[in-house]
Amino acid sequence: MDRLINIDRRIIFIFIFLGIAIPLLVDIPLPIKPTPTVRSVYDEIERISVEDADRPVLVSFSYGASTVPEMVPMTRAILRHLFSRGRKVVGICLWPEAVGIAQPIMDELAVEFGMEYGADYAFLGYKPGNLAVVLNLGQSLAGTFPFDAAGTPVGELAVLKGVRNLKDFSFVFDFAAGDSMEFWWIPFGQEKHRFPFAGGCTAVMAPDLYPFLQSKQLVGLLGGLAGAAEYETLIEAPGSATAGMEPQSVSHLIIILFIVLGNGVYFTTRRRGGKA
Amino acid sequence: MLFMTRTLPFLFCFAFGMTGFAIYYVPHEWAQSVEREFALWLRLVYAFAYILGLVSLLSLHWSKIRQRQAGWAYSLIVYISFGVMFLFVVYNDGNGPFTSQATTGPYQWMFTSIHVASSATMFSMLAFYISSAAYRTFRARTPEAAILLVSAIIVMLGRVPIGAYISDVIPDTMQWLMSVPNMAAKRGILMGVSLGAIATSLRIIFGIERSYLGGGGD
Amino acid sequence: MTKDSYVLIGFLGLFAVANASLVASGVLALDWDGIGVIVAAGCTLALYSFLYKDNPLFKFAEHVYVGVAAAYIFGITWYNSLYGEILVSYFDIGAEGASGGGHNPWVLLFPTLLGLLMLTRFSSKFGWLSRISFAFVVGVGAGLTIPRYMSSFLLGQVEPSLAPLSMSWAGLNLLLVLIGVITVLVYFFFSVEHTGTVGHAARLGIWFLMVSFGASFGYTIMARLSLLIGRISFLLDDWLHVM
Numbered sequence: 041m042d043r044l045i046n047i048d049r050r051i052i053f054i055f056i057f058l059g060i061a062i063p064l065l066v067d068i069p070l071p072i073k074p075t076p077t078v079r080s081v082y083d084e085i086e087r088i089s090v091e092d093a094d095r096p097v098l099v100s101f102s103y104g105a106s107t108v109p110e111m112v113p114m115t116r117a118i119l120r121h122l123f124s125r126g127r128k129v130v131g132i133c134l135w136p137e138a139v140g141i142a143q144p145i146m147d148e149l150a151v152e153f154g155m156e157y158g159a160d161y162a163f164l165g166y167k168p169g170n171l172a173v174v175l176n177l178g179q180s181l182a183g184t185f186p187f188d189a190a191g192t193p194v195g196e197l198a199v200l201k202g203v204r205n206l207k208d209f210s211f212v213f214d215f216a217a218g219d220s221m222e223f224w225w226i227p228f229g230q231e232k233h234r235f236p237f238a239g240g241c242t243a244v245m246a247p248d249l250y251p252f253l254q255s256k257q258l259v260g261l262l263g264g265l266a267g268a269a270e271y272e273t274l275i276e277a278p279g280s281a282t283a284g285m286e287p288q289s290v291s292h293l294i295i296i297l298f299i300v301l302g303n304g305v306y307f308t309t310r311r312r313g314g315k316a
Numbered sequence: 317m318l319f320m321t322r323t324l325p326f327l328f329c330f331a332f333g334m335t336g337f338a339i340y341y342v343p344h345e346w347a348q349s350v351e352r353e354f355a356l357w358l359r360l361v362y363a364f365a366y367i368l369g370l371v372s373l374l375s376l377h378w379s380k381i382r383q384r385q386a387g388w389a390y391s392l393i394v395y396i397s398f399g400v401m402f403l404f405v406v407y408n409d410g411n412g413p414f415t416s417q418a419t420t421g422p423y424q425w426m427f428t429s430i431h432v433a434s435s436a437t438m439f440s441m442l443a444f445y446i447s448s449a450a451y452r453t454f455r456a457r458t459p460e461a462a463i464l465l466v467s468a469i470i471v472m473l474g475r476v477p478i479g480a481y482i483s484d485v486i487p488d489t490m491q492w493l494m495s496v497p498n499m500a501a502k503r504g505i506l507m508g509v510s511l512g513a514i515a516t517s518l519r520i521i522f523g524i525e526r527s528y529l530g531g532g533g534d
Numbered sequence: 535m536t537k538d539s540y541v542l543i544g545f546l547g548l549f550a551v552a553n554a555s556l557v558a559s560g561v562l563a564l565d566w567d568g569i570g571v572i573v574a575a576g577c578t579l580a581l582y583s584f585l586y587k588d589n590p591l592f593k594f595a596e597h598v599y600v601g602v603a604a605a606y607i608f609g610i611t612w613y614n615s616l617y618g619e620i621l622v623s624y625f626d627i628g629a630e631g632a633s634g635g636g637h638n639p640w641v642l643l644f645p646t647l648l649g650l651l652m653l654t655r656f657s658s659k660f661g662w663l664s665r666i667s668f669a670f671v672v673g674v675g676a677g678l679t680i681p682r683y684m685s686s687f688l689l690g691q692v693e694p695s696l697a698p699l700s701m702s703w704a705g706l707n708l709l710l711v712l713i714g715v716i717t718v719l720v721y722f723f724f725s726v727e728h729t730g731t732v733g734h735a736a737r738l739g740i741w742f743l744m745v746s747f748g749a750s751f752g753y754t755i756m757a758r759l760s761l762l763i764g765r766i767s768f769l770l771d772d773w774l775h776v777m
Contacts, residue, residue: 045452049444049445049448050585050586052444052447052448052451053444053447053448053585056443056444056447056759056762057766060759060762060763060766061766061770064763064766064767064770064771064777065770065776065777070477070478070480070481071477071480071481072477073477073480073487075487075491076491104435105427105431105432105434105435105436106435106436106438106439106761107436107439107761108432108435108436108764109436109440109760109761109763109764109765109767110757110760110761110764136606136607136610136611136614137427137431137435137606137607137610139417139610139614140419140424140427140428140431140432140606140610141432143419144419147419165417165613165614165618166610166614166615167359167614167615167619168359168362168363168365168366168611168614168615169355169358169359169360169362169363170362171675171678172354172355172356172358172359172362173355173359175351175354175355175358175678176352176355176356176359179348179351179352179355180352183352183356183637184355184356184359186619186636186637187416187618187622187636189416189417189419189614190416191415191416191618226686227679227682227683227685227686227687228678228682230686231682231685231686231690242757243475243753243754243756243757243760244750244753244754244757246753247494247498247502247746247749247750247753248502248506248750250494250495250498250499250502251499251502251503251506251691253495253499254495254499254694254711255690255691255693255694256694257686257690263475263753264475264753264756264757264760265756265760265763266475266476266756269477280764280767283767284760284763284764284767285476285477286477287759287763287766288476288756288759288760288763289476289477289478289481290478291443291759291762291763292472292473292476292478292755292756292759293473293478294447295447295450295451295472295755295759296469296472296473298447298450298451299450299451299454299465299468299469301451302450302451302452302454302455303454303455303456303465306455306457320662321662321665324666325665325666325668325669326669328666328669328670328673329669329670329672329673329676330673331673332669332670332673332674332677333673333674333676333677334677335674335677336673336674336675336676336677336678337676337677337678337680337681338677340678340681340682341681351678353641354674354678356637356641356645357644357645357648357670357674358645358671358674358675359615359645360615360619360620360642360645360646360648360649361645361648361649361652361667361670361671362671363611363615363616363619363620363649364616364648364649364650364652364653364667365649365652366607366608366611367608367611367616367653368652368653368655370604370607370608371653371656373600373604374604375656387593390593390594390596390597391597393594393597393598393601394597394598394600394601394604395601396601397597397598397599397600397601397602397605398601398602398604398605399601399605400601400602400605401601401602401604401605401606401609402605402608402609404605405605405606405608405609405612408613413612413613413617414617414621416613416618417609417610417613417614417618423606423609425566425570426602426606427602427606428570428574429569429570429571429573429574429577430573430574430577430598430599430602431599431602431603431606432574433573433574433575433577433578433768434577434578434581434595434596434598434599434602435599435603436761436764436765437577437578437581437582437765438581438596438599439758439761440758440761440762440764440765441581441582441584441585441762442758442761443755443758443759443761443762444585444762446754446755446758447755450755460740460741460744461744463741463744463745463748464744464745464747464748464751465748466748467744467745467746467747467748467749467752468748468749468751468752468755469748469752470748470752471748471749471751471752471753472752472755472756475752475753475756476756492707493745493749494749495707496707496710496711496714497710497714497741497742497745497746498745498746498749499711499714500710500711500712500713500714500715500718500742500746501714501718501739501742501743501745501746502746503691503695503711503714503715503718504714504715504716504717504718504719504721504722504739504742504743505718505722505743505746506687506691507687507688507691507692507715507719508718508719508722509687510683510684510686510687510688511688513679513683514679514680514683514684516676517675517676517677517679517680518676518680520672520673520676521673521676521677528668528669528672529665529668529669530665530668
């Protein structure tokens, strides 16, 4: 029994690797059922597309390179939905690394949906300051981002015509790998300006954000790769998140089996009066 | 000198802290413009903090190289890779450093090929270690540990499609766990944390908490 | 030569052979995109070699990453803030400066001074000046935080916890939320001894906390595995093209 518990950890590593690699190579179709928190985001974008079609949407990229596999699929899914409904989108970065990741995605999807830079969407780049950027945006957009990422004064961008501050956006969405939703956007932005606010975050962050869903400070939430896969299902555009759900499911099963096995050994050994 | 090194920073902290607090409750345009300036100032000071971090990192590795500490050659690699990337930063795809940032060229190439790949890999390695740790240490030794274990398993199953494939009850239970007991506990923690943060903020403003001034008598 | 040295050389040789055959078979082009994929695969595998054991290849990749990341962050800060917001406003340089946008330079004098004072941290003689900058950041941060945390996290969270109850599943859930919040707060309240009724409430609070920690654990596993899926997808698809 002791040998079973003390197996070389690299054997467990191999199981995890195979649990991911094999489902990536072999198709195992599994149904993806959108959860209410994800569906709320979809419904909100549908709602503003009808009821508040003139005002642009602000998307904030608050993630870095370390969480690309989780955050990029949801970035694509949300932007795809917004562009497909002809929504005007303004992108900003609250994390420095997000610039090199988010801008190419925005440009690529804009081309796919025939959106014109400046008129239909804009990318304003990064500003340091975390919560101070959100606070500043609540007072003045041009005072926070005087230029877009290409150096054009924001006053010259048609997409920002009539936008003075956060209140003038129909919807704000934050892609968060850290605590930007919880500790920057909600207390320093949403609390005062009361704009419809939703977000997509890494799975690590998701459980912490549930209190804000019930209090309606968050309209909806995409949690991790599973949240992105559910969104891809809703917009009927399966992508890398949907493909990732097969290895995700199998690897979860493997870990659960390891936990059950570990506990089985533990209780068997304890019943025999040994130590595990 | 003590006034300059200890009292003056405290007075700064008190004055700015009290003003930052008070202007929230004053809807007058003047108060709003003060808040706007504070936010702008904070943002710009943060930008300088990046230089502080950068110089600190490079000094650390420089001292390793200078003192030929164990593994100093790796510190040299930090300098070389920093230097190469720095040249590309300044080069800016042929546009130079006094214009907006180029979105193509060697700078973006290095970012995608090295930075993104390495950063994502580093974090993904935790998957292996967390799995190994779960197998070795995640035991239902007590009723509390059993609750934790069962909750984790329901979430792990219910959050991915395999849960719904086995039974619809699993994702529904997961959803309930997240929206009711998990949410209640997180709300309790959030309230506790925010009370703590408010108390600490008050201690800072009134000079009871001065650790941000650093050590040393002066 | 030790066994590990052979493993290292074998690993490097295999990587070289794999890339040579990928390029020779036309799977990877020998242009900047193709080389980028090879470099990214090299970084990924070098870092994963740590799973076998700590080794020079891992350390090399790790330190290359640190250097590149430091310069990248500097670049972003330079173009978006130090140049793109501060220098442009002062000196009207570059395309942005010529456009007449930016801030009033007089407004920037004080924060620039604070920023520069922060850099005196490295001087043993003038390092105390940096305390003024830190005092500003910490003081303003504290002042701005208090009312917003009270509003968002205390009042904003108390209100939905005290929502009217009803004789339904939703009402029962609301009651459970209320009980959960109160008992968790009781558990964290250490000024009263956790005995009797308080002890029972605190114990119930622990159960709520355990459910929440279990959920966090499950989600953390999911997050890390998602990142791993991303990297393995990259290796199998973008590099080896076997997917």
